[in-house]
Amino acid sequence: MIAKLKRCSEGGRLINMKLHTKGIAANIAETIVGRVTRDSENCENSSVFIIGNNEYGGQNNKAHLIQGNNVRRDITSPYVYAVPDLSHLQGGDIISIDRKGNINTLYRVNSNFNTLLLTERCNNNCLMCSQPPKTRNDIESIFRIHKELIPLIPKDCCELGITGGEPTLSGKLFFELLRLIKFELPETEIHILTNGRAFAWKENAERLAELKHNRIMLGIPLYSDYYADHDYIVQAKNAFDQTVLGMHNLANNNQRIELRVVLNKLTIPRLLKLSKFIYKNLPFVEHIAFMGLENVGMTLRNWKEVWIDPADYLKELEEAVIFLDVFGFNISIYNLQLCLLPTSLWKFATKSISDWKNSYLPECERCLVKEHCGGFFSSNLSNQSKFIRPIDFNSE
Amino acid sequence: MVNEVGDYLIVPTETAKRIITKALSPENDKELYADLISNFFISDKPIPNLIDVLATRYRTKKSFLDHFTALHIFVITLRCDHSCQYCQVSRVNKDQIRFDMSKEHLDLGIQMMMRSPNPHVTMEFQGGECLLAFPMMKYAVEKSEVLAQNLNKKITFVFCTNLSPLNEEILSFCKEHDVLISTSLDGPEHVHNFNRRKDGNNSYEVTIKGINRCREILGSDKVSALMTTSPYSLKYPVEIIEEYYNQGFRNIFLRAISPYGYASKNQLKDRFEVEEFLKFYKTAFERILKYNLDGEYFVEDYAKIILKKILTPFPVNFVDLNSPAGVINNVVVFNYDGKVYASDESRMLAEMGDTTFQLGDLNKNSYEEIFYGDKAIEIAQNWSLESLAGCSECAFQAYCGADPVRYHATQGDMYGYRPSSAHCIKNMEIIRYLFELMDNDSEIEEMFRRWAAN
Numbered sequence: 102m103i104a105k106l107k108r109c110s111e112g113g114r115l116i117n118m119k120l121h122t123k124g125i126a127a128n129i130a131e132t133i134v135g136r137v138t139r140d141s142e143n144c145e146n147s148s149v150f151i152i153g154n155n156e157y158g159g160q161n162n163k164a165h166l167i168q169g170n171n172v173r174r175d176i177t178s179p180y181v182y183a184v185p186d187l188s189h190l191q192g193g194d195i196i197s198i199d200r201k202g203n204i205n206t207l208y209r210v211n212s213n214f215n216t217l218l219l220t221e222r223c224n225n226n227c228l229m230c231s232q233p234p235k236t237r238n239d240i241e242s243i244f245r246i247h248k249e250l251i252p253l254i255p256k257d258c259c260e261l262g263i264t265g266g267e268p269t270l271s272g273k274l275f276f277e278l279l280r281l282i283k284f285e286l287p288e289t290e291i292h293i294l295t296n297g298r299a300f301a302w303k304e305n306a307e308r309l310a311e312l313k314h315n316r317i318m319l320g321i322p323l324y325s326d327y328y329a330d331h332d333y334i335v336q337a338k339n340a341f342d343q344t345v346l347g348m349h350n351l352a353n354n355n356q357r358i359e360l361r362v363v364l365n366k367l368t369i370p371r372l373l374k375l376s377k378f379i380y381k382n383l384p385f386v387e388h389i390a391f392m393g394l395e396n397v398g399m400t401l402r403n404w405k406e407v408w409i410d411p412a413d414y415l416k417e418l419e420e421a422v423i424f425l426d427v428f429g430f431n432i433s434i435y436n437l438q439l440c441l442l443p444t445s446l447w448k449f450a451t452k453s454i455s456d457w458k459n460s461y462l463p464e465c466e467r468c469l470v471k472e473h474c475g476g477f478f479s480s481n482l483s484n485q486s487k488f489i490r491p492i493d494f495n496s497e
Numbered sequence: 498m499v500n501e502v503g504d505y506l507i508v509p510t511e512t513a514k515r516i517i518t519k520a521l522s523p524e525n526d527k528e529l530y531a532d533l534i535s536n537f538f539i540s541d542k543p544i545p546n547l548i549d550v551l552a553t554r555y556r557t558k559k560s561f562l563d564h565f566t567a568l569h570i571f572v573i574t575l576r577c578d579h580s581c582q583y584c585q586v587s588r589v590n591k592d593q594i595r596f597d598m599s600k601e602h603l604d605l606g607i608q609m610m611m612r613s614p615n616p617h618v619t620m621e622f623q624g625g626e627c628l629l630a631f632p633m634m635k636y637a638v639e640k641s642e643v644l645a646q647n648l649n650k651k652i653t654f655v656f657c658t659n660l661s662p663l664n665e666e667i668l669s670f671c672k673e674h675d676v677l678i679s680t681s682l683d684g685p686e687h688v689h690n691f692n693r694r695k696d697g698n699n700s701y702e703v704t705i706k707g708i709n710r711c712r713e714i715l716g717s718d719k720v721s722a723l724m725t726t727s728p729y730s731l732k733y734p735v736e737i738i739e740e741y742y743n744q745g746f747r748n749i750f751l752r753a754i755s756p757y758g759y760a761s762k763n764q765l766k767d768r769f770e771v772e773e774f775l776k777f778y779k780t781a782f783e784r785i786l787k788y789n790l791d792g793e794y795f796v797e798d799y800a801k802i803i804l805k806k807i808l809t810p811f812p813v814n815f816v817d818l819n820s821p822a823g824v825i826n827n828v829v830v831f832n833y834d835g836k837v838y839a840s841d842e843s844r845m846l847a848e849m850g851d852t853t854f855q856l857g858d859l860n861k862n863s864y865e866e867i868f869y870g871d872k873a874i875e876i877a878q879n880w881s882l883e884s885l886a887g888c889s890e891c892a893f894q895a896y897c898g899a900d901p902v903r904y905h906a907t908q909g910d911m912y913g914y915r916p917s918s919a920h921c922i923k924n925m926e927i928i929r930y931l932f933e934l935m936d937n938d939s940e941i942e943e944m945f946r947r948w949a950a951n
Contacts, residue, residue, distance in 0.1 A: 327531035329523070342546035349550050371531070378535055381504060381810045382550055427943065428809075428950045 119206075120457065124184035126202040127172065132242075133179055134207065134249035135163040137194045147253055149196060151187055164198055166190075195253050197246055207250050214455035215254075216262030217247055219275065223267040225296050225335040227322075229365050229407045230399040234266050244274045251278075251285050260290040269299035276308055283314045290316050292359075297321035298340060300347030310354035318387070321348060322361040324368045326378030334367050345382070352385040359388040364437075365400075366409040369417050376421040380428050389425060390453075391418060393436030397480045404484075411441045412488040419443055439474045440490050447473075454478055467491040502554040503806055503895035504536050507936055554810055558895070561814040562821065564615040566868070568828040570841055571606055571637065573598050573622050574630040575833055578661055579700060581693045582727055583755060586625070586848050597630050598833040603637055605859040606831035611644050612864045617651040621679075623841070625833075628662040638674050655679055659693070659700065660707025668714045675719075678711050680704060682722040682744070684730060684737035692727045705744065712745075722746060726754050731773050734781035742788065742795060749785075750798035751778055753923055755842075771919040775926050786934075789944050801948045803928055806896040808949040816840065818898030818924075820888075822880035825856070825873055835859040837867050839876060842902045854902055876901055879911040887915030893928045 135149035144150055150162040153169070165180035167173060168187055173180065181202050190196065193210035197203075208215050220243060223234035254261070261282065269275050282291060297319065300306040309317070321344060325331040328341035348358055360379060362368060368375070379386065393411060394400055400407055411418075418434075423445070425432055434446060435453040442450055452475040460479035465471050468491035477485065498512065499505045508529065515521050516539055523530045523541075533539045537551050545551070575586065575596035598606075610618055620641055622634050638654055645652040654676045671678065682704055683689040689701040711720045722744075724730075724737060741749045753774050781797075788795040805813045816823025824839040831837055836855055838844040843854030854876070857867040867873070879901040882888035888897070903920050904913030915921045935942040 326535040328534065330531070339546070345547055345550060349553065353553075374532070374535065382554065384810055423943075424946070427946045 119186075119189040121206070122184055122186060122189070122204045124166070124181040124202045124204065126181050126198070126200050127179070128177065129164070129179040129181070129198060129200045129202075132197050132199045132246060133164050134195065134197050134246055134253065136253050137166075137190045137196055138192050140192065149198070151190065166198075166204065193255070195250055197250075207246070208254055210255065212456055213259060214262070214457070215258070215260075216264050216455075217250070217278075218264050218266070219243060219247070219268035219271045219278070220266040222270050223265060223296075224270065224298060225267065225337045225340055226399075227335045227363075228367070228399055228403045229334075229363055229394055231395040231397050232266075233398050240271050240274060244271065244278065247278055248281065251281050254286060254289075256286060256288065258286055258289045260292060261286065263291060263293040265294070267296055267298075268293060269295050269305070276312070279309075279312055279314070279317065283312060283316075288316075290318070292318050292320060294320045294361075296335070296340065296344055297347035297351070298343035300350050301343035303350050306347070306350035306354045306356065309351070309356055315357070318357045318359055319351060320359040320361050320390070322363065323348075323375065323379070323383075324363065325371050326375045327371060330367065330371065334365075348383055348386070352383075358383075358386045359390060360386045361390045361392060363392050363394065364409075364411070364414060364418065365394050365407040367407060369409060369414045372414075372417045372421040373424060376424045380425060380430075384428075386430070388431045388433065390433045390435050391422060391449075392434075392453075395436060395478050395480070396484045397478065401484075408484070410486045410488070411437055412486055415441070415443055419446060422446060422449060436475060436478070438476065438486075438489060439470050440468065440492050441486055441488055451475060462489060464489070464491050467493060469493055498538060499892050499895055500537050501895070502537070502551065502558050502810070505807060505932075506532055506536055506538065507932075508532075557810060558812055561812040561819060562826060564617075566613045566825065566827060566829050567615045567617060567814070568619045568621060568816065569606070569610040569613070570621045570623055570828065570830040571598065571603070572830065572833045572844065573603075573624065573627045573633055573637075575625040576629045577625040577659075578629070579626065579659055579693055579695045581725075582729075583692065583725055586845055596625065596833055598633065598831075599835070600633070600636070602831070602833075602835040602859050603633060604640075605835070607637060607641050607644065609831070609837075609859070609864055609867070610641070611648055611650070616649075617653070618645070619653045619655060621655040621657060623657045626659055626662065627656055628658045628660075628667060631662070631667055635670060638670075638676070642674065653677065658707075659704060660711070661695070661700070661703045663707045663710065668710065671711075671719075672715055676715075678715065678720045680708060680720070680722050681725065682708070682741070683724050683727070684733055685740040688730055688733050688737065688740075691729050692725065708744065717745070721748075723750055723752065725752055726774060726777065728754070728770075728773075731777045734777045735784045738781050738784040738788075738795075742793075747794055748796040748798055748801075749781075751781055752799070753778075753919075755845075768917070768919060768922070771922050775923065778927065779930065782930075786941065786944075790940065794947075796948050796951075799927070800931055800945075801951075803896050803931060804945050804949040807928075807931070808946055815898075817900060818896075820880070820882040820894070820897070820899045821877070822899040822901060824854070824876060824880065824902060825868060826880075829856070829868075831859065837862070839873075840902055842906070846902065846906055851906075853905055876911065879904070879913070885912065885915075887921070891915075891925075893925060896928050897924050 135147050137151060138144055138148045139151050144161050146161060146163060148162045149164045149166060151166045162178065164178060165176060166184055166187055167180055167182040168184055170183045172182065181198055181204060184204065191210055194206055195208035197205045197207055220240045221235040226234060323344060324334045331341035332338055351358055360383065362375065422432055432449050433451040434449045435451055437450060439447060439450055454475055458478050458480055459476050460482060461471065461476045462482060470492050498508055521530055576593060610620060627634060641652055654674060656676055657679045660680050681693065683692045686701040690698055693700040708720055730737060738749060754770055785795050785797050802813055802815045802818060814827060816828045819827065828840050829837060830841055830844050832844050835858055837857050837859060838847060839854040839856055847855060856872050857870060880899045882894050882897060882899050885899065888894055900920055901911035905911045907919065908914055935945055
């Protein structure tokens with residue numbers, strides 16, 4: 102237990118975490134998944150050994166990564182050479198290497214924000230999506246990689262995210278993957294980001310319940326109490342009804358739900374009404390997250406339609422949050438900076454941005470509460486509220 | 498407007514008409530249209546996709562019915578050392594043992610209580626003054642505790658007492674068996690002693706002393722007080738609230754004058770009394786609001802029950818405001834003489850000579866005969882607001898309750914007639930008043946939400 106706590110508190114906040122690099126592949130036919138090591142004494146058959154230019158790589162390893170530019174005819178196992186930089190890889194990280202020389206980080210041992218992306222397909226097409234969906238069928242190829250990855254993940258991993266696209270589109274592979282995670286990582290909290298529509302079919306909710314794994318939490322977004330508004334925001338007909346029915350079926354099967362509300366120009370007008378709807382119809386949700394916009398992906402494309410300066414919706418946010426707080430809900434505010442929020446909401450503000458996308462502005466260096474502030478998505482520091490300011494002794 | 502599950506919307510007048518004539522459009526009335534859809538008032542399909550969600554909510558609201566009778570009242574003795582104005586029940590003579598419940602009846606009552614399908618029953622002792630029969634109660638509590646444990650039931654014990662016979666032995670027994678104490682406090686000394694007559698005219702002093710002693714030994718959360726409004730009390734709404742506050746209570750139940758003690762089928766008098774009571778209620782309520790707006794927490798329990806019905810999606814189990822009614826479904830009374838009644842009020846009627854709500858006799862009848870017998874069926878014809886004229890179409894139906902016993906007592910038949918019913922006038926006005934307060938002042942609305950949430 103102590104070891105687990107230690108790992109969970111490590112990590113630190115790294116800026117612009119690098120998750121991909123590329124070299125030239127040799128001897129690679131199919132994508133290889135392995136655990137990074139720099140220690141030749143500690144190699145297993147699942148290891149990807151990082152070697153310097155003139156070292157000998159040994160043959161026990163699954164693959165080698167070589168920083169130098171030379172082809173190594175002495176190595177007959179798979180390797181990638183001419184990789185510009187491998188310094189971002191830590192011993193214990195899990196990576197995939199494909200025949201084109203792509204080196205993707207799948208799991209970072211020193212992070213609390215590891216996620217498995219099950220597919221880039223989605224049956225919603227949200228106006229403010231941070232990772233716009235793609236149509237290519239990637240489900241089986243990604244599943245094959247995850248099947249190899251999951252057994253390699255350290256057993257003391259605290260939390261693992263499951264995301265997409267819409268992960269439930271993997272269908273039976275979705276359930277198979279969860280079964281595998283439960284078997285390999287029974288102590289790990291699993292957080293699934295889904296639109297919940299699949300669970301409008303009772304069988305799917307029952308299937309999830311059959312896993313009997315109470316470490317699963319489903320994070321499901323709801324953007325309005327009025328179906329037409331929600332359906333418009335997610336650009337999908339019947340999405341609201343299916344999402345709400347899905348949550349209802351999940352709750353009937355004792356599944357744990359986190360509700361997610363993205364704060365944008367379209368969700369603000371009925372925000373308090375949404376809170377009331379949640380309390381009356383979805384009182385079983387375990388956690389509610391109110392989330393500031395992440396200014397990437399579709400948000401940039403639909404900027405005029407979705408952007409609203411957080412300073413302009415504080416009253417609505419405060420009403421909506423306090424309403425639910427009075428009724429005892431567990432509430433968090435994500436992605437909004439303390440300098441924007443009224444102090445009545447500070448206790449809900451959470452440092453939630455994954456370390457690899459998290460940054461602060463230069464003026465934040467002077468702020469007295471920076472330590473407690475979630476900061477910004479590093480992806481877009483320029484499109485921020487006009488009211489960002491360091492909090493100092495002169496602040497109210 | 499209020500929907501089937503008690504959600505409300507305050508809408509412009511003529512909205513109902515516009516709904517019925519289909520004059521609303523999602524384009525021209527966007528916000529109202531959206532409000533009506535999302536709150537399940539209208540649907541743009543014959544059967545909305547979320548009908549199952551609404552069904553779950555309806556089941557939830559009615560789930561107080563799920564486990565059947567919880568509250569079992571044992572009238573352990575009719576003897577009493579008080580002769581309260583409004584009480585028609587007690588026998589003043591403390592020595593008349595024949596007004597005690599026999600051991601045989603007690604055993605049969607306990608047996609019947611254990612038959613209840615409810616996994617959590619409450620055994621409440623009333624009188625007279627129940628503590629005058631303490632040895633019997635001791636026996637009953639110890640026996641029931643063992644039986645409940647064997648049956649894997651939870652059991653809560655309540656002593657309804659004026660606290661005058663309280664002694665150290667009783668206190669340590671209460672502590673050991675986690676007994677809740679429910680006592681009567683009618684207001685400041687002059688009001689209390691006027692209402693609650695006793696030799697020596699010191700009921701107030703004895704009660705306050707008893708309350709403090711119970712708090713000390715059992716803890717404040719184990720002691721509650723109820724007030725009964727008499728015509729005399731009506732003149733002192735503010736004083737009564739302040740008395741409760743000063744005695745350390747942070748809640749009060751403003752109970753209307755019971756029609757049973759003052760048996761009267763005189764409807765004009767009822768009407769007059771209800772108007773007087775509402776005036777009293779509102780004055781007292783304003784004092785309570787002031788405490789809260791000054792930063793204190795002080796709750797009026799009747800309002801809290803109604804507010805829970807208005808503001809939360811959860812069931813509220815209060816026997817006087819349920820539909821189907823609390824009688825039999827949630828409460829039953831075993832009288833000292835072995836007779837079984839549908840509610841506390843039913844046995845008071847019996848003491849006045851009207852045994853309409855007598856369900857049977859512990860000596861003669863089985864559980865089935867008592868709980869599912871002809872009498873129960875007769876009462877059941879009139880215990881659902883959903884099937885009573887004047888209630889079935891009432892906007893406040895989701896917040897109110899059926900009370901066939903009261904209708905029988907005041908109007909002579911269980912079905913009743915709403916326009917002249919004091920019960921109806923009182924509830925309609927209190928509910929309306931609470932809405933008015935919330936609608937006019939968002940601070941009060943938030944305060945009410947906090948009451949309902951607790």
